[in-house]
Amino acid sequence: MAMPHSREPKSAVVLLDTREHTPEHERATQLRIAEYLARLLGIERVEPTPLPDAEACCYYVPSETLVDPARQTMLGIQDENDLFGGAVSHPHLATKAISHPVPTDASFPPGWTDAFARQACDALLRGYTVFCKDDARRAAELLLREGPVRIKPVLACAGRGQQVITDAQALEPLLVGMDEQTLALWGLVLEEDLDEVETFSVGQVRVAGLTLSYHGIQHLTRDHAGTEVYGGSDLVLVRGDYQKLLQLPLADHLRLAITQAMAYEQAAERYFPGFIASRRNYDIARGRDSHGHLRSGVLEQSWRLGGASPAEVLALTAFAEDPALQRLCASTHEVFGRARLPADATLFFQGHDSELGQLSKYARIRDHDHRE
Structure with a gap:
C-alpha cells in the first residue's frame, strides 16, 4: 500500500504522551526514537510536550494508540503521514x-x-x-x-x-x-x-516515503523481581510490503505467522472505521494446546511505539541512507542489572529507573544485504 503524500512540511516532531505517568526509561527511549524520526523527516525540532493545535503542523509520536478522534482533529492528525503509531475510534480497539x-x-x-x-x-x-x-x-x-x-x-x-x-x-x-x-x-x-510457546513478531513501519516489513522473534528475560518479561526482539527487515517479506526463504511456521498477521490487519482495515497506522506490529504465538496439538494465532496488535521500535528506527535510517539496501537484521535488547554493551550497540536508555531498577535498553544492526 502506498503512503499518501504529505500536505505540507512538518515544523517539529512532538512526543504526545497520553498517559498519567510515564517511567523514566520509556520517556528517555521515546525521546531517542523521536530524534531518529526527526532526522528521517528532515525536521530540526523535537518537542517533549504536545503543541496546542493543528496550526503548528507537527509530526506526532504518541505513547499509545490514539483513541480520541476529536483530539486528533484538533492536532491535525489525518493520516499515517502525521504520526509514528496509530489511531482508532474506540478504546477497546x-x-x-x-x-x-x-x-x-x-x-x-x-x-x-x-x-x-x-x-x-x-x-x-x-x-x-x-x-x-x-x-x-x-x-x-x-x-x-x-x-x-x-x-x-x-x-x-x-x-x-x-x-x-x-x-x-x-x-x-x-x-x-x-x-x-x-x-x-x-x-x-x-x-x-x-505450552512450549514461541512468540513471533510481524510488523511494518511507514515513514518518510519508506515502507519496511519484518518478521522476528521475541526473547524473555527476568526483571529484578525474578518475573519473566520482554527482553528484546531479533528482526529481519526488508524494503517493501508484506509480499516482499513473503519472498524470503522462510520456514513454514514463519510463513504462517506472516499470513496470520496480514489477515488480522486486513480485518482491522475493513471493520474499524477511522483506523490509521504508520507503525504496525503483531505478536503471534505458536505452542501446544492441552491436547498436544500445535496452535498458532495473533495474540495482539501494537499500533504504537513498542519494544521493537528502537530497532525499527535504526533500520529506517539505514535504508534511507542506502537506496541499494534490500534487507538487514536488527535487534533490541532490554537488560536488567549492570550490563556491558556490545561495541555496535546504539544506546536508548541506561540507568536506574525508579520503578524497574537498573536497566539498559539498546539496539543493534547487522547483516546488511544489497541483493535484489
Missing part, C-alpha cells in the same frame, strides 16, 4: 481485546463488532473477550472444557498481570479486584493456554 469475539448474547461497548473476529478467525487462538464479570464466568466455563485458560488484562504489557486457571473457582479471586467501569470500557481476554 487499541488493545488485545479485539483478538477474540464476545460470547453469545454477551454485553459489549459502542464500536464493537464480531465481524472482525469472523474474518480473522483463521489467525486467532481460541478465546473470548468480555466486558463484565458475569460474561467472564461464562467464557471461562466454555473454554475450561478444552483445558487451562489464560486470563489477560488488556492494559498490561510485557506479559505482566496474566494468570492461568484450571477451574472456574480460580477465576473468582482475579475478578474481585477488577473495577466494573474499567472492565466495561476496555474489556478482559480469556484465551486457551499454550
Whole structure:
C-alpha cells in the first residue's frame, strides 16, 4: 500500500504522551526514537510536550494508540503521514481485546463488532473477550472444557498481570479486584493456554516515503523481581510490503505467522472505521494446546511505539541512507542489572529507573544485504 503524500512540511516532531505517568526509561527511549524520526523527516525540532493545535503542523509520536478522534482533529492528525503509531475510534480497539469475539448474547461497548473476529478467525487462538464479570464466568466455563485458560488484562504489557486457571473457582479471586467501569470500557481476554510457546513478531513501519516489513522473534528475560518479561526482539527487515517479506526463504511456521498477521490487519482495515497506522506490529504465538496439538494465532496488535521500535528506527535510517539496501537484521535488547554493551550497540536508555531498577535498553544492526 502506498503512503499518501504529505500536505505540507512538518515544523517539529512532538512526543504526545497520553498517559498519567510515564517511567523514566520509556520517556528517555521515546525521546531517542523521536530524534531518529526527526532526522528521517528532515525536521530540526523535537518537542517533549504536545503543541496546542493543528496550526503548528507537527509530526506526532504518541505513547499509545490514539483513541480520541476529536483530539486528533484538533492536532491535525489525518493520516499515517502525521504520526509514528496509530489511531482508532474506540478504546477497546487499541488493545488485545479485539483478538477474540464476545460470547453469545454477551454485553459489549459502542464500536464493537464480531465481524472482525469472523474474518480473522483463521489467525486467532481460541478465546473470548468480555466486558463484565458475569460474561467472564461464562467464557471461562466454555473454554475450561478444552483445558487451562489464560486470563489477560488488556492494559498490561510485557506479559505482566496474566494468570492461568484450571477451574472456574480460580477465576473468582482475579475478578474481585477488577473495577466494573474499567472492565466495561476496555474489556478482559480469556484465551486457551499454550505450552512450549514461541512468540513471533510481524510488523511494518511507514515513514518518510519508506515502507519496511519484518518478521522476528521475541526473547524473555527476568526483571529484578525474578518475573519473566520482554527482553528484546531479533528482526529481519526488508524494503517493501508484506509480499516482499513473503519472498524470503522462510520456514513454514514463519510463513504462517506472516499470513496470520496480514489477515488480522486486513480485518482491522475493513471493520474499524477511522483506523490509521504508520507503525504496525503483531505478536503471534505458536505452542501446544492441552491436547498436544500445535496452535498458532495473533495474540495482539501494537499500533504504537513498542519494544521493537528502537530497532525499527535504526533500520529506517539505514535504508534511507542506502537506496541499494534490500534487507538487514536488527535487534533490541532490554537488560536488567549492570550490563556491558556490545561495541555496535546504539544506546536508548541506561540507568536506574525508579520503578524497574537498573536497566539498559539498546539496539543493534547487522547483516546488511544489497541483493535484489
